[in-house]
Amino acid sequence: MGENGSVERRTVLKAAGASLATLGLATTTACGGDSGGSGDGTVEIRFAWWGAEERAKRINQTIALFEKKYPKIKVKTDFQDYVAFWEKFQTQAAGGNPPDVFQNAVAYLRKYDKRSVLLDLKSQVDAGNLSLKNFRAGVEKVGEVDGKLLGIPVGSNTMSLVLDEKVFEKAGIKPEEGWTWDEYFAALKKIHDSQKVAGDTGYFGIMYLYDLYLRQNGKAFFTEDGLGFDEADLTEWWQDGYNRVKAGIITDPKKVEQNKPKSSLASGDAASEFTWDNFTVRYATEGDSTYGLAPIPTTDGKQTGQYLSSLMLSGSARTKHPKEVAQFIDFMVHDPEVGKIMGYDRGILATTEQFDAYKPTDAPNQAIAKYEEDVAAAGVLGTITPHPAGADTVEAAFLRIAGDLSQGKTKVSDAVKQFFSEAETALAA
Numbered sequence: 001m002g003e004n005g006s007v008e009r010r011t012v013l014k015a016a017g018a019s020l021a022t023l024g025l026a027t028t029t030a031c032g033g034d035s036g037g038s039g040d041g042t043v044e045i046r047f048a049w050w051g052a053e054e055r056a057k058r059i060n061q062t063i064a065l066f067e068k069k070y071p072k073i074k075v076k077t078d079f080q081d082y083v084a085f086w087e088k089f090q091t092q093a094a095g096g097n098p099p100d101v102f103q104n105a106v107a108y109l110r111k112y113d114k115r116s117v118l119l120d121l122k123s124q125v126d127a128g129n130l131s132l133k134n135f136r137a138g139v140e141k142v143g144e145v146d147g148k149l150l151g152i153p154v155g156s157n158t159m160s161l162v163l164d165e166k167v168f169e170k171a172g173i174k175p176e177e178g179w180t181w182d183e184y185f186a187a188l189k190k191i192h193d194s195q196k197v198a199g200d201t202g203y204f205g206i207m208y209l210y211d212l213y214l215r216q217n218g219k220a221f222f223t224e225d226g227l228g229f230d231e232a233d234l235t236e237w238w239q240d241g242y243n244r245v246k247a248g249i250i251t252d253p254k255k256v257e258q259n260k261p262k263s264s265l266a267s268g269d270a271a272s273e274f275t276w277d278n279f280t281v282r283y284a285t286e287g288d289s290t291y292g293l294a295p296i297p298t299t300d301g302k303q304t305g306q307y308l309s310s311l312m313l314s315g316s317a318r319t320k321h322p323k324e325v326a327q328f329i330d331f332m333v334h335d336p337e338v339g340k341i342m343g344y345d346r347g348i349l350a351t352t353e354q355f356d357a358y359k360p361t362d363a364p365n366q367a368i369a370k371y372e373e374d375v376a377a378a379g380v381l382g383t384i385t386p387h388p389a390g391a392d393t394v395e396a397a398f399l400r401i402a403g404d405l406s407q408g409k410t411k412v413s414d415a416v417k418q419f420f421s422e423a424e425t426a427l428a429a
Contacts, residue, residue: 155347204241
């Protein structure tokens with residue numbers, strides 16, 4: 001659910017068709033300057049987010065509803081693609097002029113809290129301007145860091161395994177809850193041998209999947225202030241992945257690059273891919289097969305290590321209008337009409353008001369909703385792993401270095417040492 005070359009960035013750009021959506025709409029005004037008020041009591045707040053043009057259209061519709069309900073609050077908007085958003089935000093934060101309210105992700109909470117950028121919203125909850133009631137599966141806790149409330153989820157997602165159902169069926173493989181990694185890798189080999197297609201697009205470069213694997217084994221990718229695993233752990237994970245690339249069980253990394261922005265699963269060059277569940281809509285539009293969601297493989301046949309992550313809304317510690325920021329966030333996460341407009345664009349809707357209001361009619365979104373309900377019912381969901389300041393940089397390094405080793409640009413041993421060196425630097429900053 002983090003970026004700068006990371007899984008979330010990659011999947012966001014893929015879901016957007018990697019078009020890097022235009023930086024403005026006719027209904028969107030670029031933000032800049034201090035927000036303030038006018039003589040008639042009208043207050044202006046600035047709201048910024050990343051995403052594709054379709055997201056911008058939906059958000060602008062919800063803002064129109066908000067301004068109708070709160071005519072004394074005007075919302076000045078700005079949206080960009082993921083990379084440009086964070087580049088601009090970092091400049092604004094460093095200059096003491098971030099947006100009043102903005103889209104955020106868990107990898108950035110400690111980073112910007114450490115720099116005193118984020119507004120602790122607990123006081124607004126206490127004042128009655130923001131409600132924490134009716135969030136699904138405790139997802140509201142994703143935004144809690146060190147006793148502070150730094151973000152309010154707009155949607156939830158969890159890691160999932162997407163399958164080309166036709167390929168798995170022809171191979172006679174039916175994944176079931178509790179299947180193990182050994183069974184998963186055996187399935188990939190059977191698919192490769194019988195269907196002449198790679199089994200997976202490149203699981204070993206996905207930081208959030210490796211986190212699940214570590215959690216299954218009593219560890220985690222992050223602790224509150226560093227890494228929760230050692231060089232031996234990562235060497236085993238990456239060496240096994242590299243061996244499967246060489247054996248043809250994993251899609252040739254060069255082919256993966258050639259297929260972008262299209263997924264190698266959708267192009268027919270792999271039979272499965274791990275990703276956030278809310279991004280699975282893309283496969284039906286990109287590919288010619290039928291695609292489904294399968295359980296995450298396990299170590300012990302029980303625990304998947306899964307948790308709910310989310311995109312969220314955060315406020316600026318420098319805002320002159322914390323009450324209005326809280327009212328805006330509250331409206332955006334609780335109002336049923338907003339839920340109908342946004343759908344699952346930013347994940348499965350976080351509150352019951354919005355989740356119940358939006359009824360997906362298409363098969364992919366129905367499957368996503370059912371998957372999250374099934375995962376919750378299975379009782380495997382845990383608490384999200386802490387993300388220390390610098391987690392976004394660490395995630396980017398993990399993806400980049402894994403890609404280099406998969407293409408033979410560096411040896412596994414050298415890749416592991418490089419990752420730990422870069423991670424230690426990022427986490428010490």
